[in-house]
Amino acid sequence: MSATSIPDPAAPLRREWRRFTPAQRLSRWLVWLVVVAALAWAVRSIDIIPEFLADAPEQMADLLVRMWPPDLAHYYPAVHAALIETLHIATLGTILAFALAVPVALLAARNVCPLRPLNVLAQFILVASRSVNSLVWALIFVAIFGPGAAAGTFAIAFRSVGFVGKLLSEALEETAPGPAEALRAAGAPWGAVMLKGFWPQVQPAFWGVALFRWDINVRESAVLGLVGAGGIGVVLDDAINYFQWDRVATVLLAILAVVVVAEVVVTRIRARLI
């Protein structure tokens, strides 16, 4: 017999290997096509004024020259008081958010609240809170409470409810059922089951979420004043409207310092706590 009938042992090596099935390749190409088409559409139809683009470097240089040197004398007392107010807004807003979010999270967690319609309602509240931006919440609360820190506090709280509630309800759903079942079997009332069965298991997540959200809220509360909701944003808005760019620089430096300090504090506490 001839050698041709013997199968070539190297044939599998010469086979062409492909990582994806044709359907997968097609869908990947479709995603890329959509991305490119969207970008092309955006570039072609976005409203850009060429004159503005041409003198952008000049304007940027002008802005920096006007900002330098920062008017540090302006810091005390006006900026300082506003900065303290911002911190109060962020902290009080976070506390209020937790007060509102804990009941909603309990309703949203399927192992705590067995009623399906209540779960869905709580989920809806959480999603609605998250999809409205904090500045929009601030606009709404300025219309309700009038300009001032009250509006800012409520805006921060209502925006945080969705975030905090979602993470807390997920933490609740991930708890082991054993301790709660043992307590129920021993005849413990609902409060005791919550406090001794669930709370010890969600405690690390709770403090982690609280610190994380406080850090975010410090950043967000700094801009709420732009729509009149109190804090350092009001001072910033005034300085911008009067074109006092050296004061703007002072305010920006103050915000930057507070944000950095808040981040360092949160990292320290987290390292010690968790």
Added chain:
Amino acid sequence: MSGAAAAARQAFAPNWGARLGLLALAVYAVFAATQLDLNWARLAAGFGEGGRFLARMFPPNFTRWELLLEGMLESLQIAALASALGILISLPLGLMAARNLSPWFIAVPTRAFIALCRSLHYVIVAILFVKALGFGALAGVAALTIASMGFIAKLFAEAIEEISMKPVEAVRAAGAPGASVLLYAVLPQVASRFVGFCLYQLDSNLRNSTLVGIVGAGGIGGTLFAAFKRFDYDFVCAILLTIIALIFLAEVVSGRVRAALR
């Protein structure tokens, strides 16, 4: 254990440290509330106003849908362009900021730059760009690009720092040039996480692009702010509903894309 000690041992002993902490928090809350001039009279007045406000918001008014559509499309364009630019710039930035790949005199300044991008809120950045680039969508694109760079580059650099160095060493030992090391040893290890960060940032750019208009940087935000100032609360409600619908849609689509890529 002696009998007395066993009797003194109590199940579920009260945690005095935690109780004191809670008390301190409550005292702070009352103090901060007085500092911010929050009191019951004001809250009660506010809830009355809130009722009137809600009554004026309904039913939502979609008669000016052309204005609404125009603003939403501009917001979408801002989000798409800012995400694309931010992703393109974050790739080299992230590589430069990773301490295991680049020398310290490149990594440290790049990290400082990324931290600076992250620390200022995008609305404040948008104000500065409105001054530099004039009113309009371009300022919004620039501001959100800065925000995207801060987020994606930071997480990308952290992902690169966690890679296994063995493939890198192997490719280097085979005499490959720097570009091949990146392409065949580094990027395959971080590509899927990078795509995840990009999708997340696209999502948040979509949310944020509806907001930058408040300071004049283009998109639906300007229309929203104008409607608020003119007390057209029914139009405000229409805009808010549209934004929420768009964000829902974006979440569904990005979830699908993420599942398809996995």
